[in-house]
Amino acid sequence: MFRTNLDNIVFFVKYIEKLRNSGLRPTKQRLRICQVLFNTQKTFHFTINDLVKKIKKQINNNISLATVYNTVRAFEKKGYLKQISINSSETYFDTNISNHHHFYDLKEEKLIDLKNSDVGPINIKKKINGKKIKSVEVLVKLED
Amino acid sequence: MFRTNLDNIVFFVKYIEKLRNSGLRPTKQRLRICQVLFNTQKTFHFTINDLVKKIKKQINNNISLATVYNTVRAFEKKGYLKQISINSSETYFDTNISNHHHFYDLKEEKLIDLKNSDVGPINIKKKINGKKIKSVEVLVKLED
DNA sequence: TGTCTAGTTTATAATGATTCTAAAAAGGTG
DNA sequence: CACCTTTTTAGAATCATTATAAACTAGACA
Numbered sequence: 001m002f003r004t005n006l007d008n009i010v011f012f013v014k015y016i017e018k019l020r021n022s023g024l025r026p027t028k029q030r031l032r033i034c035q036v037l038f039n040t041q042k043t044f045h046f047t048i049n050d051l052v053k054k055i056k057k058q059i060n061n062n063i064s065l066a067t068v069y070n071t072v073r074a075f076e077k078k079g080y081l082k083q084i085s086i087n088s089s090e091t092y093f094d095t096n097i098s099n100h101h102h103f104y105d106l107k108e109e110k111l112i113d114l115k116n117s118d119v120g121p122i123n124i125k126k127k128i129n130g131k132k133i134k135s136v137e138v139l140v141k142l143e144d
Numbered sequence: 145m146f147r148t149n150l151d152n153i154v155f156f157v158k159y160i161e162k163l164r165n166s167g168l169r170p171t172k173q174r175l176r177i178c179q180v181l182f183n184t185q186k187t188f189h190f191t192i193n194d195l196v197k198k199i200k201k202q203i204n205n206n207i208s209l210a211t212v213y214n215t216v217r218a219f220e221k222k223g224y225l226k227q228i229s230i231n232s233s234e235t236y237f238d239t240n241i242s243n244h245h246h247f248y249d250l251k252e253e254k255l256i257d258l259k260n261s262d263v264g265p266i267n268i269k270k271k272i273n274g275k276k277i278k279s280v281e282v283l284v285k286l287e288d
Numbered sequence: 289t290g291t292c293t294a295g296t297t298t299a300t301a302a303t304g305a306t307t308c309t310a311a312a313a314a315g316g317t318g
Numbered sequence: 319c320a321c322c323t324t325t326t327t328a329g330a331a332t333c334a335t336t337a338t339a340a341a342c343t344a345g346a347c348a
Contacts, residue, residue: 025315025324048282048305064327069306085248087230089335090305103272104229112272120267124284126258128247131286138282139229140268142275169295169344192334208298213335233306234334 007143011039022078029063037081043096045084045111048072051093084111085137101138114140155183166222173207177215181225187240189228189255192216195237228255229281245282247280 015034019026034056046054052068055061072093075081086093086104092111101119103112123138157232159178162168168174178195180198190198196212199205219225228236230248236255245263247256 015190027314029326034288066307066327066328070325081283085229087227087229087235090328093155103270103275105272105275106278114268114270118268118270120265120269122282123264124258124262124268124282125264126247126262127250128256128286130160131249131288134250134285134287136282136284138266138268138280140280142272143278171296171344174299210299210336211297214296 001132008039011035024074024078029067030074032059032061032063033068033075035059037075037095043094043113045092045113046096047088047090047092049090086111086139099135101140103140103142105142107142107144114138155179166207168218168222171212174215174218176205176207177201177212177219179203181219181239187238187257189236191232191234191236193234229269230255230283243279245284247286249286251286251288258267258282 011033012031015031015038017024019027019030019034024030032055033051036051036058046067048068048123049074055063055068072081076083076093079097082094082097084094085101086102087091088109096113098116101114101118103114104110105112119138122138124133124136156175156179159175159182161176163170163174171221176199176229177195180195184275192209195216196207196209199207199212216225220227223241226238226241228238228246230236230246232253240257242260244260247258247259248254249256263282267284268280270279
């Protein structure tokens with residue numbers, strides 16, 4: 001079913017647990033998507049379309065588009081992925097769920113990570129009664 | 145053609161000039177949209193859909209949907225409107241073109257302006273070769 | 289004032305991302 | 319294995335937005 005070297009086995013056992021623990025059944029499709037998204041050191045940004053291409057390329061197997069959408073939404077809800085707030089016709093997601101910011105290159109339509117140390121501390125002085133801050137995202141738009 | 149009190153005349157003369165100066169012909173439709181967007185002290189956020197409703201309500205006259213889209217895009221390109229980077233099925237625009245930031249109330253799905261003085265200075269330390277910063281937008285997501 | 293031309297508006301069709309549907313398949317419990 | 323629930327799936331439906339191409343209009347100039 002999957003490649004059988006030790007690293008892969010470890011990876012799948014880990015993600016089977018992870019999915020179960022968050023109330024998601026560890027289906028073949030979800031584990032394959034985990035493999036594409038998380039079986040790497042590097043974090044990255046992607047659209048659903050990017051992900052579908054990556055799945056096709058990395059795994060010789062088709063997952064239906066609806067499932068990819070469902071899975072990404074489920075992972076986002078569980079906090080395994082973050083949606084990036086940017087105006088684009090497609091929705092962007094980020095495998096880097098830590099608090100961090102982005103450059104957006106308007107010409108290339110590409111997102112670039114800003115490390116937390118690349119941005120000075122952000123001080124939000126205003127408070128709204130009964131609401132608390134969930135996240136603070138900075139988007140720096142770049143032009144030529 | 146339009147209401148004829150002095151304030152309105154002043155407003156239209158001003159916007160006829162403004163449009164001409166930026167290379168846009170001051171058509172009836174564009175001037176009506178200016179009236180809805182800019183003939184008020186208050187700035188506000190809107191979607192195309194909001195704007196169409198506002199036009200229907202304030203002006204007893206139909207402007208085709210395509211024209212509303214074209215006009216809003218044109219105004220944005222000329223800097224009379226700002227697009228707000230937020231993930232929503234509809235695109236949001238802001239009549240407040242000054243540098244400022246937003247709260248986004250996740251539950252109510254509502255944008256709230258943050259005055260510049262509500263946010264401390266933001267220091268972007270990273271530089272990208274050949275690119276310059278066009279804008280820095282902070283989006284503060286709120287939960288209950 | 290009429291004519292001309294490029295820019296604009298318009299209704300409608302087309303596009304494209306995303307969600308919905310409902311039937312088939314699969315996971316997990318006993 | 320049997321059962322029930324969740325998940326997957328292909329395809330249809332939806333919704334915002336853009337494209338199209340024909341009719342119209344602003345502004346320039348005679």
